Amino acid sequence: MNIITCVAPVNIAVIKYWGKRDEKLLLPLNDSISATLSVQQMHAKTTVMASPGFKEDKLWLNGKEETVHNQRLQNCLQEIRRRAKQNEDDKVNGVSNWYAHICSENNFPTAAGLASSAAGYACLVYALAQLYNVTGDISGIARQGSGSACRSLYGGFVRWHQGSACDGSDSIATQLAPHSHWPEMRILVLVVSDKRKKVSSSSGMQNSVKTSELLKYRVSHCVPKRTEAIIKAIISKDFDTFADITMKDSNQFHAVCLDTFPPNVYMNDTSHAIVNLIHAYNSASGKTKVAYTFDAGPNACLYLLEHEVPKLVSVICQIFPPENEGVQYLQGIPVEKQA
Ligand code: DP6
Numbered sequence: 001m002n003i004i005t006c007v008a009p010v011n012i013a014v015i016k017y018w019g020k021r022d023e024k025l026l027l028p029l030n031d032s033i034s035a036t037l038s039v040q041q042m043h044a045k046t047t048v049m050a051s052p053g054f055k056e057d058k059l060w061l062n063g064k065e066e067t068v069h070n071q072r073l074q075n076c077l078q079e080i081r082r083r084a085k086q087n088e089d090d091k092v093n094g095v096s097n098w099y100a101h102i103c104s105e106n107n108f109p110t111a112a113g114l115a116s117s118a119a120g121y122a123c124l125v126y127a128l129a130q131l132y133n134v135t136g137d138i139s140g141i142a143r144q145g146s147g148s149a150c151r152s153l154y155g156g157f158v159r160w161h162q163g164s165a166c167d168g169s170d171s172i173a174t175q176l177a178p179h180s181h182w183p184e185m186r187i188l189v190l191v192v193s194d195k196r197k198k199v200s201s202s203s204g205m206q207n208s209v210k211t212s213e214l215l216k217y218r219v220s221h222c223v224p225k226r227t228e229a230i231i232k233a234i235i236s237k238d239f240d241t242f243a244d245i246t247m248k249d250s251n252q253f254h255a256v257c258l259d260t261f262p263p264n265v266y267m268n269d270t271s272h273a274i275v276n277l278i279h280a281y282n283s284a285s286g287k288t289k290v291a292y293t294f295d296a297g298p299n300a301c302l303y304l305l306e307h308e309v310p311k312l313v314s315v316i317c318q319i320f321p322p323e324n325e326g327v328q329y330l331q332g333i334p335v336e337k338q339a
Contacts, residue, residue, distance in 0.1 A: 001051040008123035025168040044119035046104040054099035084132035121145030122152035139173040190300040214259040243291035250293040
């Protein structure tokens, strides 16, 4: 029997992925860029076992047995086994023919717009690749589990290339810069709600593709320019530009969600209060010191440099005391290299 355990962190996009050009292969309409968080903080942990004695694949998520007849999971398993077979001398009894038992858990709220599927599928695919001896790029396999998962396979700043090939072979993630390039960068996650989101990212973006005119404009006119500009800002460690683009892209993504019909409302009053607070904080500082970004949920992710963390945390704690319902807890998360 082979057993492997892996841990993979979440990633937080600064240029958002929203909209697919291929629903089966999970191919995006635009490039996206993210930073991967420290693996000690918010992560998925997955143990996979394969044995010639197992009669079927099995899956446990956060302690509960779930069906394996989920198309995305099946696509990942099939692709891993297909690649494993290519490396095997014995095509009949090799490990690629063994069934797997998969056990995965998150140490943070699942499906609350905190990139849980990204960490989950990155971890699963990485663990399966180790188990079945698959080498080479595996981000294209993780992408087939959940698009944003391909970015969690790398640490530091990561770009997911939309690609143009019909088979998705060039829609992969690459590292733009390791964490050591900008070691002062920090992310604070403000958990406004740990409830499961009402509309999943997948069905939300499907509706946006069908109904939002703004999404078309975003994809053709805004994202390509922003992607190039934010890469330059990351490379030159220009926090002002990095922060401005991050906030504008988050705002535009949520504008697309509201332009979707019926609208997808992910942010709540507390999220908007955080946006106002950050703008007030930046204008009182006379400089952009903090950037906010929101995924498909009300929780805020704040990008800032290390020296700014104590001051910002004290301001946030005064305005949203942790004992109140507003913001439930805070985490200071350095962007680190994936373990
Ligand atoms: C708002 O990767 O969860 O977090 O590919 O359908 O699984 P699927 O969607 P998912 O979408 C993430 C959307 C986002 C933006 C981002 O992370 O880029």
